[in-house]
Amino acid sequence: MAATPTYRLDPVHTRVLFAIEHAGFSNALGTVSGSEGEVSFDPADWAASRLDVRIPISRLDLGDAKWNQSALARNLLDGERFPEARFVSTSVEQIDETHARVKGDLTLRGVTREVVLEVKLNALKRHPLPPFRRTAGFSATATLSRRDFGITAWSSMIGDSVQLRIEAEAVRDRNAGDDEPSAAPVPPEPTDRSTP
Helix, strand or coil: CCCCCEEEECHHHCEEEEEEEECCCEEEEEEEECCEEEEECCCCCHHHCEEEEEECHHHEECCCHHHHHHHCCCCCCCCCCCCCEEEEEEEEEECCCCEEEEEEEEEECCEEEEEEEEEEEEEEEECCCCCCCEEEEEEEEEEEEHHHHCCCCCCCCEEEEEEEEEEEEEEECCCCCCCCCCCCCCCCCCCCCCCC
């Protein structure tokens, strides 16, 4: 049986977006960029897929330096002691050709809880830019409770429910026996429009 193809997350084009209630006035929006990890994925066998991702919590950005510092303080995310979160899938349930439900263990602030991702496959094809490697693009959503991870400070100011949206691109492993060429395709020869 052939091994499930392995892809590596592109940290430049992978981002976690989150929203959480701010004192009932609005939803605070933030991002975490630079996630890294591996995705084993075969569109013909979603159940065999595996996901192992490391999220650099220390790169959280709420759009304001002081707000970032407060969010990473010890009584909230405790970014100094726990600069990274990790998600490891435990099961993948295919819903249709482009959608799946991914269950996994999220470790955040030293606490591990199950989180369910609703995942959409956007594309699986050779990237149009160098080095032209086969690339998988995904979008995902999830909801988690910050209390589940022991983050209970400022409950009168900060909501409990955290809405997540994830945009990710994963590139085929360089060492894989990929049938997709890694070089640029040869352009067609120009048509000679000159008259005889």
